[in-house]
Amino acid sequence: QILLTLTFVTTLSASGVEGSHIVGGRDAVPHSRPYMASLQLRGRHGCGGLLVREDYVLTAAHCQQPKIRHFLKIVLGGDSLTASEPTKQTFTTVRSIPHPNYDGHANDIMLLKLSSKANLTAAVQLISLQRVRLQAGRNCITAGWGDIGDNNTLANRLQEVNVTILSQRSCRGRWGAVPITRSMVCGTGADNLQGFCSGDSGGPLVCDGAAAGVVSFSGRRCGDPRTPDVYTRLSSFRDWILNEINNN
Structure with a gap:
């Protein structure tokens, strides 16, 4: 089941895809992500x-x-x-x-x-839009003010979390029937239950200071590596x- 990561007053749900927020992350250094x-x-x-x-x-x-x-x-x-x-x-x-x-x-x-x-x-x-190579195993970061506890609790301060890029094959295998296209890229946190959640939608996947993706959807439980976080691949x-x- 997938969750589209949104929204303002209520959470958008489509095809079972729900929200996105940072869980298991940390406070970003103030104004260190000025984009x-x-x-x-x-x-x-x-x-x-x-x-x-x-x-x-x-x-x-x-x-x-x-x-x-x-x-x-x-x-x-x-x-x-x-x-x-x-x-x-x-x-x-x-x-x-x-x-x-x-x-x-x-x-x-x-x-x-x-x-x-x-x-x-x-x-x-x-933020730079230069093309970024997203090979499996690459370390990147995502950030946002979304849910920090998978319980509709928005972060007050900007949060960030490390992201490890997955291969398309691995991501497709974990998502099963949910289509993972070539214009998407998947990532997981270093530990279990780390990733984005409700309210982080539209935020960036950043690799070496450049924008590589936009937060799109994840699983019903935020940060669950069984349903890896999915970003829109900006190079596409x-x-x-x-x-x-x-x-x-």
Whole structure:
């Protein structure tokens, strides 16, 4: 059973895929991941994202709220969800661009155009979209403000956790009937019950400082290596991303 990792007021569930949040992780050093974005609705964090241009945030397509998408608040430069931090910059979205082939499972990626350009500072920076080789065994990191206890308890401070990349064959074998496509990449924590969970959707998989993936879905129990975490593989969508932000 899979869980799509979302959402704002309620958790999106599709095909049994539920949420995403960091479990078994640690507090990130404040502002050490300056590309992180918090997608919020009515003051509540729902999804993560990453700043790829001063006026564009990349996230997961399943984070889209069709009826209210232009009223989403995007917060950059934050460590705490609740504290007043002078480093924070807040925007609304003027356009959401989900991948045209998103089908509720595959191609789970979306761009959000911000109401204005972010001011790049020590706490707000772009993340590189250079191509990353994701061979099995590679060590990467994911981060987010999602559920930290698999019990709908959002993190107040940004969390991060180490991720080990799995081979496609291993991931497909563990997921069984759930299709794992070539545009996805799978990873697990170093220990049992480590990984992302509800509220981490749309956040980044980062390898050597570059964006390699976007948090997409996981199993019914967060961090369970029997159903490895699945990310949208950014190398499969790099041309689409660059085309959209350069033509919009």
